[in-house]
Amino acid sequence: MKKILLKIVFLxxxxxxxxxAVAGVRVHINIPLPPPIIFPLPPHVVVxxxxxxxxxxxxxDEIFFLGGWWWRPxxxxxxxxxxxxxxxxxxxxxPYFYQNIPPGWRDHYRNxxxxxxxxxxxxxxxxxxxxxxQGWKKDRHWEKQRWGVQGMKPKGPRVQERRDIRRPQPKPGxxxxxxxxxx
Numbered sequence: 336m337k338k339i340l341l342k343i344v345f346l347x348x349x350x351x352x353x354x355x356a357v358a359g360v361r362v363h364i365n366i367p368l369p370p371p372i373i374f375p376l377p378p379h380v381v382v383x384x385x386x387x388x389x390x391x392x393x394x395x396d397e398i399f400f401l402g403g404w405w406w407r408p409x410x411x412x413x414x415x416x417x418x419x420x421x422x423x424x425x426x427x428x429x430p431y432f433y434q435n436i437p438p439g440w441r442d443h444y445r446n447x448x449x450x451x452x453x454x455x456x457x458x459x460x461x462x463x464x465x466x467x468x469q470g471w472k473k474d475r476h477w478e479k480q481r482w483g484v485q486g487m488k489p490k491g492p493r494v495q496e497r498r499d500i501r502r503p504q505p506k507p508g509x510x511x512x513x514x515x516x517x518x
Contacts, residue, residue, distance in 0.1 A: 377419070
């Protein structure tokens with residue numbers, strides 16, 4: 336009887352001990368963070384035409400600003416932070432806005448030319464960006480300014496759709512009165 340009892344206790348320990356031991360184990364994948372970029376002064380940004388994405392143009396690395404977040408690709412991964420120079424954390428996918436950023440934006444910036452038009456971009460100081468980006472986004476400030484691109488026409492249907500969305504729509508009234516049934 337003692338042998339059977341010992342076998343049951345041993346079997347119970349063998350069955351339940353690994354489960355409880357595994358439950359306490361945490362898996363931690365160490366994803367390296369990008370190296371810091373040292374800025375002697377807070378950087379100016381420019382808005383990339385036809386977007387509401389800001390970029391720090393005068394450094395080698397790409398650092399974007401959108402919606403209160405700074406974004407940075409590094410070693411095939413994306414990172415974001417509330418600060419342009421620190422606090423980077425891994426972001427699990429490419430941010431949605433990046434698909435609309437032309438790969439040659441930096442050449443356009445250097446040449447002051449955007450798609451065949453003179454680009455008189457405005458260098459925005461950091462304090463102005465922090466104070467105004469939400470209002471600029473809300474009232475589509477950069478679309479109205481044509482992003483500083485001389486002679487550029489807004490893109491047809493997309494801009495028109497945006498205007499239609501913002502225009503108040505009349506509320507539907509009660510439909511037509513039912514007609515009396517004539518027999």
